[in-house]
């Protein structure tokens with residue numbers, strides 16, 4: 119699982135003079151300049167509506183900026199071919215604020231999905247997925263469908279699905295917003311373990327507790343501007 123060969127000096131995510139507006143409205147992100155290098159760990163904070171989700175969407179190529187340049191793994195979004203974009207997306211694990219689980223699939227099958235898409239065999243899936251399900255405390259819900267789970271449980275399914283494929287970048291949008299403090303800390307330790315193996319991590323959070331405890335650098339959004347603390 120180690121990513122020992124990764125070049126930690128080159129930016130893995132680079133935004134230059136980026137602005138974002140929706141449908142001709144005002145800019146919600148302004149003059150964003152940001153370089154994240156392989157293996158770094160960042161928190162992203164800012165009041166509700168400050169643009170955290172929008173910024174994360176630029177990073178995982180779900181949006182294009184209205185101006186400026188976005189480069190992921192050194193590839194310029196302006197010149198990216200569709201197949202190249204698909205390859206890059208597969209290297210990014212995403213925990214969405216609203217989970218994005220598939221209602222007709224069990225916990226097991228939701229979490230297995232990225233592995234099936236990347237062609238892993240069933241033997242591998244049935245060895246590794248239950249281990250992670252146990253780790254996130256959902257052993258008794260392995261065959262349950264998401265709709266029967268609480269918000270916090272769905273959140274843990276979404277986290278397990280985002281990390282199962284050992285992504286190079288993990289982007290998590292308020293991944294602990296719906297779990298208690300003990301579980302939030304436990305999930306942060308899971309992210310920390312991934313980070314130690316080389317995964318670059320960006321987590322949007324409101325939790326000053328987590329930020330204080332884990333002491334990673336903080337990106338702060340206010341009035342569309344980004345500062346580093």
Ligand SMILES: Nc1ncnc2c1ncn2[C@@H]1O[C@H](COP(=O)(O)OP(=O)(O)O)[C@@H](O)[C@H]1O
Nearest residue numbers: 140141146164165166167168169170171172173
């Ligand atoms: N799809 C969208 N269409 C129009 N406006 C949007 C859309 N998504 C977000 N916004 C607006 O952009 C601003 C930033 O939103 P968002 O990125 O969701 O902030 P946060 O995640 O920090 O709460 C808000 O004013 C929000 O209303």
Ligand SMILES: [Mg+2]
Nearest residue numbers: 170171215291
């Ligand atoms: Mg948000």
